[in-house]
Amino acid sequence: MNNFKTGYVSIIGRPNVGKSTLLNYMIDQKLSIVSRKPQTTRWNLQGIKTTEHAQIIFIDTPGLQKQPKSALNRHMNRSVSHSLDHIDIVLFVVEGLKWNELDENVIELLKDVPKDKLFLIINKVDKIQDKNQLLSFIDTISKHVEFKEIIPVSAIKGEGITNLESLLINDLPVGPPLYPDDQVTDRNxxxxxxxxxxxxxxxxxxxxxxxxxxxxxxxxxxxxxxxxxxxxxxxxxxxxxxxxxxxxxxxxxxxxxxxxxxxxxxxxxxxxxxxxxxxxxxxxxxxxxxxxxxxxx
Ligand SMILES: Nc1nc2c(ncn2[C@@H]2O[C@H](COP(=O)(O)OP(=O)(O)OP(=O)(O)O)[C@@H](O)[C@H]2O)c(=O)[nH]1
Ligand SMILES: [Mg+2]
Structure with missing residues (x-):
């Protein structure tokens, strides 16, 4: 138990990139609702994964919007910012080969997150035929910001997720679990x-x-x-x-x-x-x- 790792991992990105799908796959349970439409998630939601050696507390967040107009949309953006308080690792989720100004807007929010806490997760790689294209895509993003790890995944198929999990555990701080091992969420x-x-x-x-x-x-x-x-x-x-x-x-x-x-x-x-x-x-x-x-x- 001495080397047990525990920490908070926030999942952040523009709407519809697959953040909630990723959370559900990581904790092996459908907790967060998913849809084809953007702005599905409205609230921060913790999904807690406890293994023999670690407890990872994931925070699924609403897709970050640019210039939110309604009070609801402003509330959603505030939730994303709050998820960065006292965070150990941030997963910046993007969709493979689909970079746009909404992703750039997310980078603005992440500019104060230290590089060694920031992972780039390139999701939906199952949709990409020619995986070589990913190299120039990664190059483009790396011009904007530096990352500790860059991990291509398919949250829907579970590709790359075992790798992601072990890299996360590697980087989490040593500490006792914060929740009982059978608790999967903070929500009632x-x-x-x-x-x-x-x-x-x-x-x-x-x-x-x-x-x-x-x-x-x-x-x-x-x-x-x-x-x-x-x-x-x-x-x-x-x-x-x-x-x-x-x-x-x-x-x-x-x-x-x-x-x-x-x-x-x-x-x-x-x-x-x-x-x-x-x-x-x-x-x-x-x-x-x-x-x-x-x-x-
Ligand atoms: N092909 C493919 N589709 C995916 C993958 N991950 C998610 N999707 C689809 O992308 C859509 C959006 O997924 P969500 O998990 O709701 O995305 P989100 O980032 O949580 O969206 P918001 O909550 O609106 O910000 C859904 O139709 C998912 O089925 C993936 O790895 N591959
Ligand atoms: Mg969502």
């Missing part, structure tokens, strides 16, 4: 109820609507055999409300069922989920409404 069961409902809505609703909704959990009662959950889905207009409910309640029914199945898998218990759709105009632009919905720094 209510948090996952809200997130898994939001994930099903993102999957089934098109365009801007997923960005205009938020979930609150009004009741969460575990009576040993079954967990009873009452959730509100907040939207900004009556029109959005009728889309979320769907014709004869069909959309809400499908969303509720799919979220319930995911939650039963997570809790390993039966779930009774009831959902209501409610309107609060411009909640995403109101700091006060955000606080009420549980978004605080």
């Amino acid at each position: 069961e209510r948090f996952f109820a809200a997130e898994f409902i939001r994930e099903q809505l993102i999957l089934r609703l098109s365009d801007e609507l997923p960005y205009r909704l938020s979930i609150t959990i009004d009741e969460f009662k575990d009576d040993d055999k079954i967990i009873h959950i009452h959730a509100s889905i907040w939207v900004e207009t009556k029109g959005q409300k009728s889309i979320v409910i769907g014709k004869e309640g069909k959309v809400l029914k499908v969303v509720g069922k799919a979220a319930r199945l995911e939650l039963e898998r997570l809790y390993d218990k039966k779930v009774n989920l009831k959902t209501w759709v409610k309107v609060k105009s411009n909640w995403a632009d109101s700091e006060q409404a955000l606080k009420q919905f549980g978004y605080y720094d």
